[in-house]
Amino acid sequence: MINRNEGGRVYVCDDCKTAIKTFVSMRAARLEGWAISRDYKRCYCPHCAPGHRHTGKYGPKIIRQEG
Numbered sequence: 001m002i003n004r005n006e007g008g009r010v011y012v013c014d015d016c017k018t019a020i021k022t023f024v025s026m027r028a029a030r031l032e033g034w035a036i037s038r039d040y041k042r043c044y045c046p047h048c049a050p051g052h053r054h055t056g057k058y059g060p061k062i063i064r065q066e067g
């Protein structure tokens with residue numbers, strides 16, 4: 001899930017739910033390998049993102065995986 005706070009947005013992985021990170025923008029999150037669904041309600045950390053890459057239902061959007 002993605003929560004807004006004063007410093008930006010807090011991304012909590014919807015898969016493992018233990019990966020939490022704050023990014024100033026969605027672009028910054030993507031650059032670090034996070035996957036974000038098109039409705040911006042779900043997101044997955046770089047470790048979990050590959051497992052959701054091909055799920056068409058919610059359409060997690062992954063720009064690029066570093067490394």
Ligand SMILES: [Zn+2]
Binds near residue numbers: 014016017018045047
């Ligand atoms: Zn995760």
